[in-house]
Amino acid sequence: MAPNDSAPNESAGRRTMARYAVPVAVAGVAAATIGLVPALAAAGDPELPEITAQQLVEKIAASDVQRLSGTVKVTADLGLPSLGALGGAGADESGKLMELASGTHTLRVAADGPDKQRLTFVDDAAEYSLIRNGKDVWAYDGASKEAVHSSEAGQGSGTAPDHEVPATPKDLADQALKAVDDTTSVTVDGTSRIAGRDAYQLLIKPKQSDAGSTIGSIRVAVDAEKGVPLKFTLTPSDGGKAAIDVGFTKVDFGTPAASTFALPQGAKVTEAPQEAQDPAGEKLPEELAKEFEGLADLEGGLKVIGEGWTTVASLNAPGGEAAADGKAAADGEKAPAEKVPAEAGAFLDALGDKVSGKFGTGTVFKTRLVNALLTDDGRLYAGAVTPEKLLSVANAEK
Structure with missing residues (x-):
């Protein structure tokens, strides 16, 4: 919406x-x-x-x-x-x-x-x-x-x-x-x-x-x-x-x-x-501080595409290749993506379908309301839209 x-x-x-x-x-x-x-x-x-x-x-x-x-x-x-x-x-x-x-x-x-x-x-x-x-x-x-x-x-x-x-x-x-x-x-x-x-x-x-x-x-x-x-x-x-x-x-x-x-x-x-x-305290626990640092990285890559009921959010997935682009350019090589735990990977595989298009290749994860496309180069597209709409948005960005 x-x-x-x-x-x-x-x-x-x-x-x-x-x-x-x-x-x-x-x-x-x-x-x-x-x-x-x-x-x-x-x-x-x-x-x-x-x-x-x-x-x-x-x-x-x-x-x-x-x-x-x-x-x-x-x-x-x-x-x-x-x-x-x-x-x-x-x-x-x-x-x-x-x-x-x-x-x-x-x-x-x-x-x-x-x-x-x-x-x-x-x-x-x-x-x-x-x-x-x-x-x-x-x-x-x-x-x-x-x-x-x-x-x-x-x-x-x-x-x-x-x-x-x-x-x-x-x-x-x-x-x-x-x-x-x-x-x-x-x-x-x-x-x-x-x-x-x-x-x-x-x-x-x-x-x-x-x-x-x-x-x-x-x-x-x-x-x-x-x-x-x-x-x-x-x-x-x-x-x-x-x-x-x-x-x-x-x-x-x-x-x-x-x-x-x-x-x-x-x-x-x-x-x-x-x-x-006391979430308003001066110092966050170390574990929470690390989480907020990760969210800040995500926010920088967040884009809102479209309007109304077909709005799609696009962002760099944590640990994905797109998220690592800046560091890769600085180091002269591609930073490795984080590994997904085996149990989580099996769960995602059960929900996902492999797809391809102008954006490259990736996986669509589907529910009855919210769908998400995770491209193999680390970009995530999500919204209360059909998988076809997600693919169209991803293709248009390329």
Whole structure:
């Protein structure tokens, strides 16, 4: 989709489960591109007052719901192997969040204002929770009854734990609406009942001229009274079942009990390492410093090609020949590419297809949404576009 030129504080805002209001600026951006098509109820759907797409986006933007609790069903069918092994008992936060990239999962969510949130994974016999209460943050493993505590002191209030994966329909709808541009069609497509509540269906999709996108449509069910997204469904352009489907099965807009944001009695609490709690510290651990150096090298070679739903990112792959060009020229010889571990290589081979073109030769790695081309000379092209579009972009650069 179109690049997201968010303000610096928006990435933290997206992660705040309590802030169930799309930025007001979205309404202004969308106004020029949204078709004024009113909702028409189909048979069996609730009869609601007619509303245009622009009015519905404005309703989302005006929503100020900050207190709710409920159950969310998350289904991801991206064509990836199961990532369940990364989660399970004893897993850390990043491992549990990675599980959401495949299969079906059930979450319980709760929010009480900008400083209290809870996200609980309930797939396994033992629950795993991420809890924030003020500046205190806990990751609690129900299997071991152990919790890791950290403090957000120094980061200010109003930011949630650093969740990398959007966990609610609001999180996903927020990102989709901020990407609206003149390559996008936005309409209202009927009504529905979600988690026992009446909702309008907002339909977002590429215009016909934007061929090459792997995204067919995005459908957001918006609570007719509250303006809160209740369900988010992304369907690939090649049809079939949804690639991402996230929706409330139960929702309550009352204030959650205070105990929701407290650790269970008897939990064994340990403190997170200080460097993990204070990312604004003067000195990074040596391992992290090396990682940031590598990211800086990548950023220098990053290019964004195209616009809208067929945007492709191009960069020098770590350890590839293109990444080594500068050093090779200085040394008078080609720097060797880093070796890929055997297990990782086998995984990539299973996903990839060998291809060739004006760019040379390489491998295309495919999912139902995001595809990537890694050329043998070390250039990486990736985007929510078809493999054919990737090859076309790579050929055009030569």
